[in-house]
Amino acid sequence: MTKSDREIMEIFEAYDLTETVWSAAALSGHDPKTVKRYVQARDSGRNPFEREPRPKMIDSYLEKIEEWVEQSKATIRADVAHDRLTAMGYPGSPRSTRRAVNAAKTAWKSGRRRSYRPWIPEPGMWLQFDWGEGPRIGGRRTWLFCAWLSWSRFRVVIPVWDCTLGTLVTCLDTTLRRIGGAPTYVLTDNAKTVTVEHIAGIPVRHPQMVAAGRHYGCQVMTCVPYDPESKGGAEATVRIAKADLVPTDANLLPGYDTFAELADACRAWCDSVNSRRHRAIGQIPGDRLDIERTRLHVLPAEPLAMALGEERVVGSDRTISFNAVRYSTPPGYTGARVWCRVVGEELSITARTRSGDLSEIWRHQLSTPGVPQIIDEHYPDHPDGRSVHQPRLRPRTEAEIAFVGIGPGAGRWLKEAGPAGAVRIRAKMASAVELATVLGGDKVDQALGLAAAAGRFADEDLVSILDHLALNKPTGEVVRADEGHSVQAGTSAWQALGQ
Numbered sequence: 001m002t003k004s005d006r007e008i009m010e011i012f013e014a015y016d017l018t019e020t021v022w023s024a025a026a027l028s029g030h031d032p033k034t035v036k037r038y039v040q041a042r043d044s045g046r047n048p049f050e051r052e053p054r055p056k057m058i059d060s061y062l063e064k065i066e067e068w069v070e071q072s073k074a075t076i077r078a079d080v081a082h083d084r085l086t087a088m089g090y091p092g093s094p095r096s097t098r099r100a101v102n103a104a105k106t107a108w109k110s111g112r113r114r115s116y117r118p119w120i121p122e123p124g125m126w127l128q129f130d131w132g133e134g135p136r137i138g139g140r141r142t143w144l145f146c147a148w149l150s151w152s153r154f155r156v157v158i159p160v161w162d163c164t165l166g167t168l169v170t171c172l173d174t175t176l177r178r179i180g181g182a183p184t185y186v187l188t189d190n191a192k193t194v195t196v197e198h199i200a201g202i203p204v205r206h207p208q209m210v211a212a213g214r215h216y217g218c219q220v221m222t223c224v225p226y227d228p229e230s231k232g233g234a235e236a237t238v239r240i241a242k243a244d245l246v247p248t249d250a251n252l253l254p255g256y257d258t259f260a261e262l263a264d265a266c267r268a269w270c271d272s273v274n275s276r277r278h279r280a281i282g283q284i285p286g287d288r289l290d291i292e293r294t295r296l297h298v299l300p301a302e303p304l305a306m307a308l309g310e311e312r313v314v315g316s317d318r319t320i321s322f323n324a325v326r327y328s329t330p331p332g333y334t335g336a337r338v339w340c341r342v343v344g345e346e347l348s349i350t351a352r353t354r355s356g357d358l359s360e361i362w363r364h365q366l367s368t369p370g371v372p373q374i375i376d377e378h379y380p381d382h383p384d385g386r387s388v389h390q391p392r393l394r395p396r397t398e399a400e401i402a403f404v405g406i407g408p409g410a411g412r413w414l415k416e417a418g419p420a421g422a423v424r425i426r427a428k429m430a431s432a433v434e435l436a437t438v439l440g441g442d443k444v445d446q447a448l449g450l451a452a453a454a455g456r457f458a459d460e461d462l463v464s465i466l467d468h469l470a471l472n473k474p475t476g477e478v479v480r481a482d483e484g485h486s487v488q489a490g491t492s493a494w495q496a497l498g499q
Helices: 005-018 021-028 032-043 057-072 078-087 094-110 165-179 207-216 228-245 259-273 285-295 398-404 408-420 425-439 441-454 461-470 492-496
Strands: 126-133 143-149 155-160 185-188 195-199 202-205 219-222 310-313 319-322 325-328 337-343 346-352 358-365
Touching: 005 021, 005 032, 021 032, 057 078, 057 094, 078 094, 126 165, 126 228, 143 165, 143 228, 143 285, 155 165, 155 228, 155 259, 165 207, 165 285, 165 337, 165 346, 165 358, 202 207, 207 219, 228 259, 310 319, 319 337, 398 408, 398 425, 408 425, 408 441, 425 441, 425 461, 441 461
Parallel strands: 126 185, 185 219
Antiparallel strands: 126 143, 143 155, 195 202, 310 337, 319 325, 337 346, 346 358
8 A cells, every 4th residue: 555655754764763674664653565665766766655557468568559659640549449459369448548548649749749939929019800700680690800909908899790801991990099009010810801812821911901001000910820829819809708798598698689789788898808907917908008009100090991992971961872872871970971882782881980980880782773772760850751841930020920929729720721722811810919919819829720620711710710619619529611521411311212
């Protein structure tokens, strides 16, 4: 039985004191053979605290296992090796084979494991970004653009509808303006929007991405495959953002009803992670960003229009014209410059928001000339759409002001009398003002409202209605004289004639 470290030290102490095995065994209370075994192990240079390996049945087959591991480059499975050993007469268990194969693989990999030097970033040098799949909104797929400054660990997450080149440049422009400058290098993965192809292992950059880097004063770089130092940082940002923003069964987050809710959640998440202490650097990323801003380059005033699309100006009717088709825009962008680009079967409209970020404000289905795309929610002040506008009361003369001042019934009367072609309207207005002075404005206003509802605009109609109201007769339902209401007797009595 293997002794504990304390017992082994007691054996050594007793032997060093007596220098005889039997006396040391008597003092320590152990068997003389045990004392001799530990003393001989120490004197021969072996580790007395490690148990000596015992011979195993698989020892005679270890050379064959090492040969198989070498041939397969440490990819052979233990069950395959065990079946081959069994065919060779090996009587041991599969567990012993698994242990031997695992030990052989570990020894083979120890001399061939790839090593790398840790990356120590400098302020203002590197910005990394990557894409992550976001939550679905209304059954539609979204993406999360995740970027971070390598030195300050400042993170930016922006939700988008697609990963096209125009969207990428938009997100880069927004990110650079949030951090307040441009770094020397922008590092990302080898997506088609950045790297067109590889020739002999050399990445060929997308021409428009090179133009974007030149526009912002950055050099676009792509990471080496399977390199944890260059690729791991951006992937970690994507993983953390998805864990906190994408609803799953694990985080129990509610779904997003609109894209605006997702954008607000991403902005709040960035404010939260950038204001708390980072575990790796022991500092707050927002504070380190203030230091890193001193090493960033100044940004150009305008974004790269070549990738964003064609520039348009929003008219006073909140529409733009693209390929002879009018498209509406949300409120708040009248007179502003926007950029339009075609994404599949849709038209993406990008503008600079009030916060200064460049963001997509709307997407329309592509249309043809003569079929404008006008969205009702872009005109909240026109709930009924674009119809014939009703005239508004705008009294100018003293007589008009006095008549309209009687009450709302006077205004209704005037709106109905004009289209009805009533004659001598000004004289009737003056008469109504005189009656209001004598009888009171409330009664005359009520009579004018009844006259407007019944369509009575003759000379004596207002006086007649006032007389009716003076007799305290119930007004009842106002009936217009038309074909649906007649005092002529019906012909139902003639139906029985001749029967």
